[in-house]
Amino acid sequence: MKTALSQLAVERPRHLKDALQRMSGSLADERLTPLAGGTDLFVYLNAGTHRGTRFLDLSPLAELRGIKATRTGIRIGALETFDRIARHPKMGGWPLLVQAARCVGAAQIQNRGTIGGNIANASPAGDSLPVLLAYDAIVHVASTRGERTVRFADLQTGYRQLAMESDELIVAVEIPAVAPKAAQFFRKVGTRAAQSISKVVFAGVLVPGRGGVMEHVRLAWGSMAPITTRAPRAEAALLGHKPSVQAAAWAGVALGEDLVPIDDIRSDAEYRLDAARNVLAQFLRASHAGYRG
Ligand SMILES: Cc1cc2nc3c(=O)[nH]c(=O)nc-3n(C[C@H](O)[C@H](O)[C@H](O)COP(=O)(O)OP(=O)(O)OC[C@H]3O[C@@H](n4cnc5c(N)ncnc54)[C@H](O)[C@@H]3O)c2cc1C
Structure with a gap:
């Protein structure tokens, strides 16, 4: 049965520290569900399969945005959408992620769906996920205890199971440079x-x-x-x-x-x-x- 939207509460943090404190604080009661583009979550709400009623809107978090070249590769904020990834001029060295981004749903989904959401949703059919595995990507996750990195290869531990604590958020994914002759x-x-x-x-x-x-x-x-x-x-x-x-x-x-x-x-x-x-x-x-x- 469809979830009644009138019974849902959405919290809007001001910055990452605020978001992490709210995530941590929510564990004592009902865990806040992080909400990014909503393209998976709204489907679950429509189908009545999502149990939570409290959401944390990640959209105000500037710390989860940006596509930046680093000394060793590229860092992509968790809130970056597939459309932004596919069009970004710095993505030229990682054509597989650009191609995967262009295959996610269609234009509407690519405009809202985020890479962080694709990772956290952990579907075996997630299109960006084999790319992250092939590129030996590193995922940055954060909680009130600090930020840590985990190899994407170690993140998925079972069907829709991730090596993440319930109060952690995905902040970014980092992909190493690929050999030019690859x-x-x-x-x-x-x-x-x-x-x-x-x-x-x-x-x-x-x-x-x-x-x-x-x-x-x-x-x-x-x-x-x-x-x-x-x-x-x-x-x-x-x-x-x-x-x-x-x-x-x-x-x-x-x-x-x-x-x-x-x-x-x-x-x-x-x-x-x-x-x-x-x-x-x-x-x-x-x-x-x-x-x-
Ligand atoms: C019509 C349609 C077509 C689709 N086609 C495809 C397709 O072709 N390929 C494909 O791979 N997927 C597809 N999807 C699925 C979906 O669009 C992707 O998985 C998308 O990347 C989800 O991102 P989102 O930002 O919308 O996530 P949301 O729906 O906001 O969240 C998804 C899950 O991730 C969690 N989450 C989100 N961000 C974070 C974060 N930063 N830290 C911790 N947890 C987080 C949420 O709590 C939730 O559990 C499709 C969906 C629809 C509705």
């Missing part, structure tokens, strides 16, 4: 181009070393497991080899051991695995002009 690839497989939840979503980074052999490989997948996941066996099958028909075949076999996809209303496991193998082969072809597997 091959980067993003692919979302859905039923249509917009407003479609991924059947398979992939982000790959491949850095060739001496002689063109792959010396750094990240293959990150969404919608293939309860959490966004890398494919360690397939990565190992590629490391130390040049992209080739043979390497793609080894990696394709290994992918079947790494990924045990589920059957659900969007797709079945067999389709998902076939699609993932095709996407991987596409990445390897695109990354090496001489290889036509």
Whole structure:
């Protein structure tokens, strides 16, 4: 049943410290639910599946905004929307996040939906999440106890479970610079181009070393497991080899051991695995002009 909006309370903090104090104070009673773009939360309220009645509006928090180059890469505030990320001139070195941002919902959702919300919502189909995994991103979270960093790879601990305390907020995500010669690839497989939840979503980074052999490989997948996941066996099958028909075949076999996809209303496991193998082969072809597997 729809939640009656008249029964909901929204608090509006003035700055991050104020927000963190309110989050901490709320644990004694009913935990405040952080509210960013609302694109996930409003769906839950409409479906009557969100239990909380008290919300903390994050929109006044300037500390959660900004896309800034750092000494080692780029820092993106948690409140940055996918539209801002896709258009920002400093995002050129991270094309996979730009491409993922352009695939989230459609223009309306990209205008409101934030990267912090995508991370915190922790859907296995979240489109920015394989990108953050492939880029070895670091997430900054804060509470009244201070700010700490956690590797995105360590943040998701189970289906919609995050290694965060209930009073913590995501402040920003930091992505290291990518080697200039890296091959980067993003692919979302859905039923249509917009407003479609991924059947398979992939982000790959491949850095060739001496002689063109792959010396750094990240293959990150969404919608293939309860959490966004890398494919360690397939990565190992590629490391130390040049992209080739043979390497793609080894990696394709290994992918079947790494990924045990589920059957659900969007797709079945067999389709998902076939699609993932095709996407991987596409990445390897695109990354090496001489290889036509
Ligand atoms: C029509 C439609 C299409 C969609 N299509 C896609 C799609 O293609 N791909 C995709 O990945 N997603 C999609 N989504 C889901 C959604 O838009 C994204 O997950 C979006 O990034 C959520 O961000 P938000 O700011 O709207 O989060 P909100 O709805 O405000 O919050 C989501 C969750 O995150 C928590 N939260 C938000 N910010 C913080 C923070 N800084 N710290 C701690 N917790 C926080 C909230 O408490 C809540 O639990 C779609 C949604 C709709 C309605």
